[in-house]
Amino acid sequence: MYQYDALDQAFVDRRVAEFRDQMRRHLAGELSEDEFRPLRLRNGLYVQRHAPMLRIAIPYGLLAARQLAKLADIARRYDRGFGHFTTRQNLQLNWPKLADVPDILAELATVQMHAIQTSGNCVRNVTADHLAGIAPDEVDDPRPYCEIIRQWATLHPEFTYLPRKFKIAVTGSPEDRAASEVHDIGLHLRRDAAGSIGFTVLVGGGLGRTPIIGQVIRDFLPLPGLLSYLEAILRVYNRHGRRDNLNKARIKILVKSLGIERFREQVEAEWRLSRDSSPLLPAAEVERVRGFFRPQPYEALEDFDATSGREPRFKAWYRYNTRAHRVPGYRAVFVALKAHGHNPGDMSSDQMDAVASLAERVSFGLIRTTHNQNLLLGDVRQQDLYEAWLELERLGLAMPNIGTLTDMIACPGLDFCSLANAGTLGVARQIQERFDDLDYLYDLGDIEIKMSGCMNACGHHHVGHIGILGVDKRGEEWYQISLGGSANGFTALGEVIGPSVPKSEVASTIERIVEAYRALRADGERFIDTLRRVGLEPFREGAYATHPAAA
DSSP, X not given: XXXXXXXXXXXXXXXXXXXXXHHHHHHTTSSOHHHHHHHHHTTTEEEOSSSXXXXXXXXXGEEEHHHHHHHHHHHHHHSSSEEEEOTTSOEEESOOOGGGHHHHHHHHHTTTOOOTTSSSSSBOOOEEOTTTTTOTTOSSOSHHHHHHHHHHHTTOTTSSSOSSXXXXXXXXXXXXXXXXXXXXXXXXXXXXXXXXXXXXXXXXXXOTTSOBOOEEEEEEEEGGGXXXXXXXXXXXXXXXXXXXXXXXXXXXXXXXXXXXHHHHHHHHHHHXXXXXXXXXXXXXXXXXXXXXXXXXXXXXXXXXXXXXXXXXXXXHHHHHHEEEOXXXXXXXXXXXXXXXXXXXXXXXXXXXXXXXXXXXXXXXXXXEEOTTSOEEEEEEEGGGHHHHHHHHHHHTOOOSOTTSTTSOEEOOGGGXXXXXXXXXXXXXXXXXXXXXXXXHHHHHOSOOEXXXXXXXXXXXXXXXXXXXEEEEXXXXXXXXXXXXXXXXXXXXXXXXXXXXXXXXXXXXXXXHHHHHHHHHOOTTOOHHHHHHHHOSHXXXXXXXXXXXXXX
16 A cells, blocks of 8 residues: 655645644634634544534545554544544544644544645545455556555645545446445546556436536546646536536536536546646556555465355355455455444444454455445455454444345435434434345345435445435424435446335335345346336335325
8 A cells, every 4th residue: 555755744734733833723712603614624623413524535535454443543532432433444533632633633644644635625535446456357456546646645735725525436347346326527447459457437416405417527647648638628517617606606507507518628628728838647656656556465375165065054154245356365354344233334343343354364354345335355365364254243333235226325324424414324223124034135135225324325325225315394394205316337327216114114015025036026027127127117016005195
């Protein structure tokens, strides 16, 4: 993984010192809340419903064991002993004391971590496929390009105060595990006819109040033009993006209003003007950064059946919680943060410490965070899988439900977030209780539930096979159900099936929907494929079959 040099470390240390002084002045009454707000946001600090919330950057989802151990220590000493992993591959602390935040940032700096640009109207944490570098179907490892973009975007003088927040995702595989088509910019690695690396560039995607799927603005961008082309896009957005209306400030609104052809013309014109002043990305710099992501020192191993003679529970875990690796003799192992009875994405300090130690033993000391709010040990020898399973079982992190209905995404909702209209965590537990039979989950197969507590869509409900959106109705929590969303290669926005339902009816409504699927599916057909084949109406009828429609 990328290692700071002296300049990187000095930059982060100075930023900590600056924020410490800003916090001192704020607490002393020298900086008003309005003056302090943009300063704290630039350092990942929000004020939530009950306490401050600090969002810590995990660039492209890659952590060293020492960094995860430091997060465990910080959560234990400065928070309530747990952290929440998000869909942007970051970690959030939900209960730090305001005055302690500079100390937390100083602690993070000792392990080459920070919270810079995890909030505010700037380029946020660049995300990537959690199987980057190990996926058998990968064109190229996206992480070096994510790191190059991260360094370019951090405190870029032109793009520090954009009209709105800006999110970039990079993927190197045909299966889009980074949900890149619902980002402001999505970059798909590909090779041209000569075998040279470049990118298909998508622009104008996003969820929230106005969900839009990104559109291709350039079919093939040669690698040397990466940063200059990103600059051209951001300059057009910075120049023409709306600043008078928060709900219309994202680049997706600009692209929609201009149309992709006109927006492309403006970007290409800007790129032609700026290419002489914006140097091409040097091949030497690409290779320098790529050097931090060289393949691990893998052993020469052969694949073998790790499940032979093992108990059924291990076999289920192997089937659902491990994935193929491009190197023979290795598997990628999910650390499941979706145990029934627990909040999706939450992890205790003790669990973090233990997983850091496990990663040192079985996965070259590296851990990955995923878009779906789990962790991943990317490089486990097949002969070590049973040991890994035993330890994850002991920790409550081996729930064999990855890719099933209870492997759901959920934002923190009304329990923490000041923007939320309704709770999500209680609904998640309600669904877990209703679908607690693993054999039943396995029979249902691949179903993605994604849940948000408000229209900001931090839980990506628009692109869930089943999407759940919390809404407020006269002070009561209700839930809108949508079906048909997807974000992994066949991106689609879900469609609301009917009136919202009360909190007590969410799990039973989901159960009626999946029972309709069981009655309608063809042999081997996934939920989303059945839905696309037969349409929404049979599912709508099933959802509201046994009780009157909600008001």
